[in-house]
Amino acid sequence: MAVLRFSFGTMGSGKSTFALQIHHNLRQRGLQGILCSQLDRSDGKVSSALGVSADAVEVGPKLDLFEMALAVASRRGSLDYLVCDEAQFYRPEQIGQLARIVDELGADVFAFGLLTTFQGELFEGTRRLLELADERVEVQVEARCWCGSRATHNARLVDGVQVYDGELFVVDDPNDDRVAYELRCRRHWLSGQVGPVTSQGEAPERSDSEAEPARQVV
């Protein structure tokens, strides 16, 4: 039986690396698959923090994933699997199309994505995946908040201050280093505290070397 599996984790939890690894392993076994991504910065490639990348189908909001998979299946004679990176950005109806690919084409779908936005709410695509997936798996790489607790939330910082409002999608400008994303435990995501309190009673200035550049949209 084919399955729709949703693997979720925070930023920096290696989801893209897992996605590329699964695609590589299945292809090595001679299986027919499609790698899908969205809003990736390097045009039709899935890239991981470890620097591996592979050609991918760019999933725009209007793409019918079922029709796309059907066309690939008839062209290649078969379709065994889809690997979908950045699936939190897919439209809810596209997640429904992934379920049809599993049920009607018999192909496995391995979707990867973030659970919550920097505002602390489920992404639309993620909500639909949690509703429809056969399997829900947390990607665990023991990412940590600055306090040492396990990181479960993504914080957006503007000029070193955590923000909870703003556009969900920000255009990545490599010259704009005001926006950064960091991982937090729930307590410090809620409090917005960016570092340990010193003896002077003030949180220290956040050094830029600690901040992840704003390459990912949360």
Ligand SMILES: [Zn+2]
């Ligand atoms: Zn913390």
